[in-house]
Amino acid sequence: MEGVNQLKNQKYAADIDSIKEAHTRISPFIHKTPVLSSTSLDSISGKQLFFKCECFQKGGAFKIRGASNAIFSLEDDQAAKGVVTHSSGNHAAAISLAAKLRGIPAYVVIPKNAPACKVENVRRYGGQVIWSEATMQSRESTATAVQQRTGANLIHPFNDKRIISGQGTISLELLEQVPDLDTIIVPISGGGLISGVTLAAKSINPSIRVLAAEPMGADDAARSKLFGRLITLSDTNTIADGLRAFLGDLTPVVRDLVDDVVVLDENEIIKAMRLCYEVLKLAVEPSGAIGLAAILSDQCKQKSYWKDMKKIAIVLSGGNVDLGVLWESLK
């Protein structure tokens, strides 16, 4: 319970109050996404599964929650100079969309290996695309240069209190939609989503279990949790393009409060994505399907907490997938 005591001391970048404030602020701009269930997947998993469909969110992913919270909390004079961010895709589109809703410019640094459909989304919402190399260093230095040139407000994709608070609104909805959940499974990349979800969920129900699902080819969160300090990798290799970032220093929630990190290989991720498509009839991107992969994995069945998990929410974080990528992965 050490973690929960820390939670009460509000030592993290966000807390239940900032998350509730975010919810009030962003509610006019986002969807309350539905929760779906499937008899077939319950039967396959032996659990009761509840799918929080952020693939139906505005812009096709949960990212609009944090983005609209950040953008609509800016003072008018600050907002007028616009916003800048760097992102592999869904955050970029969300920033563009939220900026469009507020009527301010969005400068978006995108790594060259981002999926085409996500870049299209940025352009559709009126974001100005600035290319960088794929490395985090290149993304960050390019964004800094834009910031200096324009005076725009930097909205980091995950290492930002406003973002963490916005993403946490998922738990407010989820625990209203399915109040007696015992577990929530969340994809992990930079840690913004899972930090917000965990802070809100454990404030409402301290005994709820939060599991992170991470690709083996970008398993910095699992390693960081194991060693108790932030560990970054020299490279990442996964089809889950939304999960290639590394944990930020504003996300110690993962160390303190997230119960476990389940690591999945590429086949497990692809199989889960296929089940989303064929059984749930949902277009879910690889990053979005990883939570289902976790609950279906042999690894998860060997955990001490497996038998205690009965009613499990899986956050399907987004649905922006190139059909070409989908098909190639399924061959």
Added chain:
Amino acid sequence: MEGVNQLKNQKYAADIDSIKEAHTRISPFIHKTPVLSSTSLDSISGKQLFFKCECFQKGGAFKIRGASNAIFSLEDDQAAKGVVTHSSGNHAAAISLAAKLRGIPAYVVIPKNAPACKVENVRRYGGQVIWSEATMQSRESTATAVQQRTGANLIHPFNDKRIISGQGTISLELLEQVPDLDTIIVPISGGGLISGVTLAAKSINPSIRVLAAEPMGADDAARSKLFGRLITLSDTNTIADGLRAFLGDLTPVVRDLVDDVVVLDENEIIKAMRLCYEVLKLAVEPSGAIGLAAILSDQCKQKSYWKDMKKIAIVLSGGNVDLGVLWESLK
């Protein structure tokens, strides 16, 4: 209003009473499917669109409505001998599933050109597959032979009062979910779905418009309506595998009450399927997407009723698509 007067005289195979009875009978076994909307597709179409998501129905398509109505209305001694049907897929799976729920055998005649995923669904639900040639004649004679051998009750995929009544339950839900619709667009094949939907909808609101959407490569309904008598084709050619059947003689509702038939080419169907996937984030089969194709078509914009259509429901009839078929069609 001639059609609506005929409706009051209850000259059709089903009526609002048989449809309400069906709804009571099948409610324990089916999903009340959600209605989704999309700002992007409203913007593209210039209309307010409401998508009735039968892709989320049990078995992945609306067919369980009619199948469960037919099977659960059988007397026990009749039911014990099982049921037999012929179908290109979704009806076959639905009959198998409903028979399994009732604990009786299902004999399913499937044409050799049916999609693999639909055949798998039949087997998953415990149906016994009997192959036939692709022609309707071969399907029917094979089914008759099984019927004579087993004493099973024949449940035709569309030309059957129990089926038409079951499919009509869609309108009961839809007009409760979006009461002030002015138009419903429904895929048309054998006519069971649209007959049930039309009879229920026009009983509740006589001024509602019902449009059929049909592939150019299987346009027997459009031709039949034009000439005022049943016309069958020598062959069909369309990716929409669920829409290859011809109108049955129990479906004069199409002649009398359906307001118009919109005919779509293959590119229009495929484009609509892609939009379902990329914008709605829904896995919808080609037959299921044809209603969206209709509202986006140039043909529809030239109709006299175009300007009167404001709030339009589109029945997304099913989501059982082979991923291989999907991909090949999008190249």
